[in-house]
Amino acid sequence: MIRIWGRPTSICTQRVLWACVEAGVEFELTLTSGTMGPDGHVSTGAVPYGGVNAPRYRARNPNGTVPTIEDGRCVLWESNAIVTYLGLRYGHGRLVDGNPETFGRAAQWMSWTNERLEPHLHVLVMELRRLREDLRTPGAVEAAIRGITPSLEILDAHLADSAYLAGNGFSMGDIPAGAAARRWQVFAQRGPATPHLDAWLARLGEREGFRRHVASPELHV
Template sequence: MNDWIAVMITILGRRNSSSVQLVMWAINEIGVEFERLDYGHGFATTNTPAYLAMNPMGRVPVLQDGPVTMFESAAILRYLGAAYGSETFWPACPRSRASLDAIAEWGKNTFAEGVLRIFVYEVRMSAATRDPAFLAAAVENLIPLAKIFEGFLRGREWVGGDHFTFADIACGHILHRYFSLDWDRPDLPMLRDYYEKLQQRTAYQQNAMVPFDDLKRSYRPL
């Protein structure tokens, strides 16, 4: 951890976005001062020159922290860990951090993406646009990933070992959707216990367990 003092971190992004939830959960676990402004679907538009200058993809979240402005939630998580995280949350030694980072990358890019396919089908698509073959493929994709997640938890307290780290945020932020959506989940007791443990954390309750009713039937193909 650096000795930097965060003056005031600003996050631009709606709290019902899973990518924003990842960042807000991290901010609350680390305990830095912040403000969050509602941008994105249903809120302030991201389609302005000023916003696109911060994130050319026009997506949420964006972080502002003094001279730093950045996008991509997983990169923001790493920035927060490196700048303000404790030694257990973000091990400074690259060798100590390496396997956690691999799991974190997998959590955001592979596991969360897999859950979001089912989310898109169940929540964002309307009945008229739903193709059952899409759901079947999404479930077939996700079940082996969930089993890999279960494997990461075997014999461990947290996803990467004995301590709660940034990897738990990258992997765990999407479990609220994983367990709330109506789909044929495999029976994975360690994953279920892990989710129950996450739910006992106030920062998880407040930032990751956000209702997604406002996103119903909001599917727009990219």
């Protein structure tokens, strides 16, 4: 049993929860956040889950972000690092396949997701759902859609020739981008046609971890 601190609406936490299901790892989730609670974002007056400023939390994760995990004596933060750890420790044949090339390609798409997709998705979720209306920035949504479009096209072109991101089988590399693509799908008002990305998301939609922790639009508020 590992411990996870995070919140179900955090895309970084979703990666870890989904990876646990893939690897068959049992976990206990402690709801934790400095910015979001059951009723939404602090800017609207909602009360956050809290916990991130507690000295014991900061000792585990000095950034005060979520997620953080504890597995015995191993404490980790940074969701891609956690997914990688879960893959190497518990997910052989499910998240990693032992081939350095597949591993490298999976890691490549995981970093790429943080660089190319997440900043724009963060703007979309904040501007369309979370922030109090008078705090929103005119034009920010359009700029985020323009910003993310070339990367969605790169993803779509890659998936034209590859069933999954690191090859023909599912791997840890599909988790961050898959959760990001689902968030995009929930918020996409307009954007490029991405038939191969859509087909890949439909394949991911058949996976238990995705269904439980990523699929519902309520997890993207």
